[in-house]
Amino acid sequence: MAQKITQAQILSALKGDSTQTTQNAVSLPAIQRYVARLNAGKKAPPIKMDGKVIVDGNHRYIAGLVQGTRPDIQAGTMAPSKASQIKLLREIFRRFSRLG
Amino acid sequence: MIIIHCQTGHDVKINSNTLENAMLDGLDLHRALLECFNLTGASLRKANLRSALMRQVILVKADLTASALMTADFRLADLRNCKFNQSTPIFADFCQANLQNADMAQADVGGAVFNYSNLKGAIMLCNRLEEASLEGAIFDNKTIWPENYDPERQGAIRF
Numbered sequence: 438m439a440q441k442i443t444q445a446q447i448l449s450a451l452k453g454d455s456t457q458t459t460q461n462a463v464s465l466p467a468i469q470r471y472v473a474r475l476n477a478g479k480k481a482p483p484i485k486m487d488g489k490v491i492v493d494g495n496h497r498y499i500a501g502l503v504q505g506t507r508p509d510i511q512a513g514t515m516a517p518s519k520a521s522q523i524k525l526l527r528e529i530f531r532r533f534s535r536l537g
Numbered sequence: 538m539i540i541i542h543c544q545t546g547h548d549v550k551i552n553s554n555t556l557e558n559a560m561l562d563g564l565d566l567h568r569a570l571l572e573c574f575n576l577t578g579a580s581l582r583k584a585n586l587r588s589a590l591m592r593q594v595i596l597v598k599a600d601l602t603a604s605a606l607m608t609a610d611f612r613l614a615d616l617r618n619c620k621f622n623q624s625t626p627i628f629a630d631f632c633q634a635n636l637q638n639a640d641m642a643q644a645d646v647g648g649a650v651f652n653y654s655n656l657k658g659a660i661m662l663c664n665r666l667e668e669a670s671l672e673g674a675i676f677d678n679k680t681i682w683p684e685n686y687d688p689e690r691q692g693a694i695r696f
Binding site: 513 | 544545546568570572588590592607608610612627630648650
């Protein structure tokens with residue numbers, strides 16, 4: 438069985454990355470699941486970005502960064518009400534302990 | 538017919554002229570754009586509302602039992618008498634929302650933000666409430682907290 442990606446590996450992969458998000462947190466288990474799929478040769482669905490801001494696909498983006506197979510990017514539109522919540526993706530990486 | 542657009546690119550078609558009292562149980566509304574929608578009395582049991590944008594949404598007397606609400610945006614929402622039992626609003630944003638008489642029993646609120654919300658009469662018997670932020674939230678004698686939980690120590694204000 439393949440070893441699961443760790444929080445430290447993800448933080449290392451995000452070091453220096455300038456991608457932004459409006460989301461408050463991401464789930465470590467969700468990222469691990471996407472990495473496992475990529476390792477199995479499956480292609481992730483495209484993510485949506487508005488400039489440098491991820492609109493949909495935070496977990497897929499991080500998984501691709503860690504595993505080395507970045508997802509395709511489609512244009513998305515950020516909700517204007519979220520403009521005040523833009524931050525660097527690497528700053529919000531936390532672990533959802535009970536998301537599964 | 539009402540079409541709910543989602544930032545995932547997924548559209549959800551509802552065969553009705555209103556979302557008030559709508560039956561939306563189990564629907565996939567991941568990243569749904571529901572800002573300012575009126576969903577009074579709607580049933581959203583076990584719905585997937587992860588990262589849904591619900592700023593200023595009206596969910597008075599709505600039923601969100603066991604719904605997935607991770608990182609959902611409920612800022613300034615009207616959530617009076619809303620049922621959140623066994624839901625998962627992990628890292629959800631309830632800033633300035635009106636949760637008067639809402640029932641959050643057994644909801645997982647780890648990382649959720651209730652700053653400046655109205656928690657009067659709310660049932661706050663949530664899981665991981667100690668990991669939530671309650672700065673400036675107001676509550677009253679009818680608000681029900683877990684045993685040994687001190688809301689004022691977390692920044693909430695008795696009103």
